[in-house]
Amino acid sequence: MPAISVVIADRGRAARAACRTVLEPERDIRIVGEAQTGMAAVAAAESLKPNVLLLDLGMFDGDARTTLLPVIRRRSPDTRVLLLTERAREARTIDALCSGARGYLEKRALGTYLSRAVRAVDAGEAWVPRKMVATIIDRFAHVTRRSQRG
Amino acid sequence: MTDRDSPPLVVLACGMAGLRKRWRQAIERQFALHEVAERSSLERALGALRPSAMLLDLQLPALGGIRGVEAIQRLRPATKILLLTKRPDEREGIAALKAGVRGYCDRDIDPILLAKALEVVENGEIWIGRKLIPHLLEELATLAEQQKDAPTKLDSRLERITPRERQIVQLLSAGASNKEIAKRLDVTERTVKAHLTAVFKKLGISGRLQLALYALEQSRSSESSER
Numbered sequence: 001m002p003a004i005s006v007v008i009a010d011r012g013r014a015a016r017a018a019c020r021t022v023l024e025p026e027r028d029i030r031i032v033g034e035a036q037t038g039m040a041a042v043a044a045a046e047s048l049k050p051n052v053l054l055l056d057l058g059m060f061d062g063d064a065r066t067t068l069l070p071v072i073r074r075r076s077p078d079t080r081v082l083l084l085t086e087r088a089r090e091a092r093t094i095d096a097l098c099s100g101a102r103g104y105l106e107k108r109a110l111g112t113y114l115s116r117a118v119r120a121v122d123a124g125e126a127w128v129p130r131k132m133v134a135t136i137i138d139r140f141a142h143v144t145r146r147s148q149r150g
Numbered sequence: 151m152t153d154r155d156s157p158p159l160v161v162l163a164c165g166m167a168g169l170r171k172r173w174r175q176a177i178e179r180q181f182a183l184h185e186v187a188e189r190s191s192l193e194r195a196l197g198a199l200r201p202s203a204m205l206l207d208l209q210l211p212a213l214g215g216i217r218g219v220e221a222i223q224r225l226r227p228a229t230k231i232l233l234l235t236k237r238p239d240e241r242e243g244i245a246a247l248k249a250g251v252r253g254y255c256d257r258d259i260d261p262i263l264l265a266k267a268l269e270v271v272e273n274g275e276i277w278i279g280r281k282l283i284p285h286l287l288e289e290l291a292t293l294a295e296q297q298k299d300a301p302t303k304l305d306s307r308l309e310r311i312t313p314r315e316r317q318i319v320q321l322l323s324a325g326a327s328n329k330e331i332a333k334r335l336d337v338t339e340r341t342v343k344a345h346l347t348a349v350f351k352k353l354g355i356s357g358r359l360q361l362a363l364y365a366l367e368q369s370r371s372s373e374s375s376e377r
Contacts, residue, residue, distance in 0.1 A: 037325070037359070038359040038362075038363075039323070039325050039359060039362050039363075040325065042363070042366070043325070059359070060359075067360060067363045067364075068359065068363060069291070070291070070294070070295055071363050071366060071367060073291065073295075097287060097290075098287070098290045098291065098294060099290075099291055099294050100287075100291040100294075101287070102284060102287060124284055125280070125281070125283075125284055126280070126283040126284040126286075126287055128283060128287075133276050133278070133283060134274075134275050134276045136283070136286060136287070136290070137247060137276050137278075137286065139290065140247060140248070140286055140289070140290055141247070141248070141250060143290060143293050143294070144248045144293070
C-alpha cells in the first residue's frame with residue numbers, strides 16, 4: 001500500500017518539527033512538504049495534492065478561517081484537512097470543521113495522537129471528540145433549516 | 151407524586167409487536183411508556199401526552215419514510231426522536247439528522263445499548279454512529295459553499311480598485327511580502343502598505359491572507375466564467 005502523503009502547514013518552526021518527529025518514524029506515512037503561511041498551504045495542497053494536510057488553526061486570520069478551507073477544498077478536493085489547534089477553542093474550531101476540515105488535534109496531544117489521527121482522517125473518518133458531535137449537529141440542523149428557507 | 155419525580159414519558163412507535171416488546175423490556179425500568187402501532191395513533195399520542203422522547207421505527211405503518219419523520223418532528227419539536235431502522239446507512243442517517251432526529255440506530259440494537267441510547271437522547275445529546283460524522287462534515291462544507299454568493303458581490307467591488315492596487319493584490323496573492331512588492335514596483339514599503347490599507351477598506355477585507363484568497367478565487371472564477 002502506498003504511504004499516506006502529508007503536508008505540514010504551521011507558522012511555528014517548533015510545531016512543524018514536532019510533527020516531523022512524530023510522523024517520520026511511521027513507515028506508512030510520508031511527509032511531502034511544509035508550509036509556513038496560509039497561502040503557502042494553499043499552494044502546497046494544490047501542487048502536491050497530499051492525502052492529508054495538517055493545518056495550523058493559528059494561520060487563519062479573521063474571515064480567512066472560513067475562506068481558506070473552501071479554497072483548499074476546491075484546489076485539491078481529495079486532500080483531507082486535519083486542523084492543529086493551540087487549545088480547544090470551540091467556536092473557531094467548529095467554524096473550521098463546518099467549512100471543510102475533517103478533524104482537529106490540540107498541539108499538546110501531537111505526540112500521543114498525531115499518527116493515529118492522520119491514519120483515521122486518511123481513511124475517511126473524522127477526528128473529533130464525542131462531545132463536539134452534538135454541537136456539529138446543532139449547527140447542521142441550523143444550516144439546513146436556513147438553506148431550506150432561503 | 152409530582153411530575154418531577156415520575157420517570158420521563160417515552161412513546162414506542164413500531165408496527166411489529168415482537169420488536170416493541172424487545173424495546174419495552176430494554177427501557178421499562180427507567181421510563182414510563184406508551185405504545186403505538188401506526189402513524190395516526192402516534193400523532194394523537196404526541197398531542198395528548200407530550201412525551202419527552204420517542205423510539206420511532208422508520209418502518210412504522212403509514213409513516214412515509216424520512217418525510218414522515220420530519221412531519222412528526224414538526225408536530226411536536228420538543229419530543230426528541232430516536233429513529234430506529236432496519237438497515238442503517240449513511241445517506242439515510244444524514245437525511246434523518248436533517249429531519250431533526252437526535253439519534254439514529256439499528257432497530258435490532260442490543261437492549262443495553264438501546265437503553266443507553268435513549269438515555270443519551272432524552273438528555274439532549276446525540277446518538278449516532280461515528281461513521282456518520284465525516285459525512286456530516288462533508289455535507290456541512292457543501293452547504294456552506296452553496297450559501298456563499300460572495301464571488302459575484304466581490305467582483306463588482308474589485309472594479310473599484312485602481313490598476314496600481316490591483317497589481318499589488320496580484321503580487322500579494324502570489325505570495326510576495328510587502329518588501330518584495332515594493333522592490334518589484336520600485337516604491338517604498340510604506341507606499342505598499344498605504345495601498346493595501348486602501349484596498350482592505352474598499353473590499354471590506356480584514357487581512358492579507360483573506361485578500362490573497364479572494365484574489366485567487368477571483369482569478370479562478372474568471373478562468374471558468376461560464377459557471
